[in-house]
Amino acid sequence: MTQRVFSGMQPTSDSLHLGNFLGALTQWVALQDTHHAIYSVVDLHALTVSPDRDVLVRRTRATAAQYLAAGVDPDRSILFVQSHVPQHTELTWILSTFTGMGEASRMTQFKDKSTKVGESGTNVGLFTYPILQAADILLYDTNVVPVGEDQRQHLELSRDLAQRLNSRLGEGTAVVPEVHIVKEVAKIFDLQDPTAKMSKSSSSPNGVIDILDDPKAITKRIKSAVTDTDTVIRFDREHKPGVSNLLTIYSALTGRPVDDIVADYEGKMYGHLKVDLADVVVAALTPVREAALEWIESPERLDSVLAQGAEKASAIAQATLERIYERVGLLPLKHR
Numbered sequence: 001m002t003q004r005v006f007s008g009m010q011p012t013s014d015s016l017h018l019g020n021f022l023g024a025l026t027q028w029v030a031l032q033d034t035h036h037a038i039y040s041v042v043d044l045h046a047l048t049v050s051p052d053r054d055v056l057v058r059r060t061r062a063t064a065a066q067y068l069a070a071g072v073d074p075d076r077s078i079l080f081v082q083s084h085v086p087q088h089t090e091l092t093w094i095l096s097t098f099t100g101m102g103e104a105s106r107m108t109q110f111k112d113k114s115t116k117v118g119e120s121g122t123n124v125g126l127f128t129y130p131i132l133q134a135a136d137i138l139l140y141d142t143n144v145v146p147v148g149e150d151q152r153q154h155l156e157l158s159r160d161l162a163q164r165l166n167s168r169l170g171e172g173t174a175v176v177p178e179v180h181i182v183k184e185v186a187k188i189f190d191l192q193d194p195t196a197k198m199s200k201s202s203s204s205p206n207g208v209i210d211i212l213d214d215p216k217a218i219t220k221r222i223k224s225a226v227t228d229t230d231t232v233i234r235f236d237r238e239h240k241p242g243v244s245n246l247l248t249i250y251s252a253l254t255g256r257p258v259d260d261i262v263a264d265y266e267g268k269m270y271g272h273l274k275v276d277l278a279d280v281v282v283a284a285l286t287p288v289r290e291a292a293l294e295w296i297e298s299p300e301r302l303d304s305v306l307a308q309g310a311e312k313a314s315a316i317a318q319a320t321l322e323r324i325y326e327r328v329g330l331l332p333l334k335h336r
């Protein structure tokens with residue numbers, strides 16, 4: 001049987017960034033050729049950062065638009081908005097009763113995020129967030145989950161929960177998902193602080209390249225990327241994190257091995273690399289940006305794609321939920 005892929009992104013910014021694009025979206029698009037893929041805009045997860053209502057609406061559509069623009073194909077894959085499929089929250093409750101306080105408390109993303117906002121700013125949703133993520137994955141009997149490195153620990157929890165369901169409720173209750181992380185692009189770094197991952201919540205917007213940035217902004221950000229005082233262009237993650245990050249991006253977008261790129265720039269200066277890389281990034285992102293803007297300007301067309309996706313996703317999700325409800329011992333509703 002064709003293996004199933006599931007993944008999602010939070011609609012927590014107007015534009016996805018180059019880390020989301022290379023670490024996840026590009027892999028999603030490729031996996032459609034070999035797998036049955038299901039991709040979601042996980043708006044319920046985004047509620048944990050208490051977004052303004054109109055902002056959330058806009059970002060949910062913009063995120064779906066960028067999936068489509070990057071090549072997620074609704075004729076081959078399922079594309080939907082998480083809150084349109086209520087089974088996600090229903091399974092979350094069941095899974096939360098299988099999750100230990102200790103293991104939930106160990107999640108480093110929760111620790112980082114809650115430390116940032118302090119106890120008074122931390123909602124319970126942020127704590128149970130990885131359980132909702134596990135529900136997303138297990139609902140579709142997912143075999144493969146393409147993500148960036150920062151999701152590894154959450155995926156471990158999803159796997160542990162699937163295994164626990166199988167041992168407590170019987171084999172075949174859940175599929176244990178495999179994480180799909182492409183090492184080279186698993187962590188794209190911030191251009192201004194190349195030891196930190198590129199992130200929507202970066203302290204400096206200049207460190208982030210957004211898919212929806214215009215070419216001028218992209219070029220400016222790459223040209224001002226932090227490198228080092230040395231002059232040699234070579235890949236050395238530890239000692240030359242800035243240059244190594246630029247080489248990684250260059251290689252990922254052109255499909256050329258890093259060594260070949262390094263050979264091309266022998267004896268040249270950082271400025272040369274940056275000018276060429278800016279062209280490479282602009283060439284790769286411009287068609288995506290233009291297609292995304294078209295989708296954003298046609299919300300009705302977009303909503304109709306999402307509605308069809310929700311219908312297909314619900315059918316799969318409902319079957320899984322009924323199987324798990326039955327095994328847990330929840331009394332089925334008999335229609336008179």
Ligand code: TYM
Nearest residue numbers: 007008009010019020023024133147148186187188197198
């Ligand atoms: P999110 O929305 O933070 O990020 C979306 C995807 O982009 C990847 N990513 C990166 N990859 C490489 N370099 C970076 N700098 C970088 N920054 C982000 C992330 O690893 C992710 O794959 N919890 C998830 C969303 C989620 C999910 C799911 C994912 C909810 N349910 C089920 C998979 C399956 C998140 O916050 O991703």
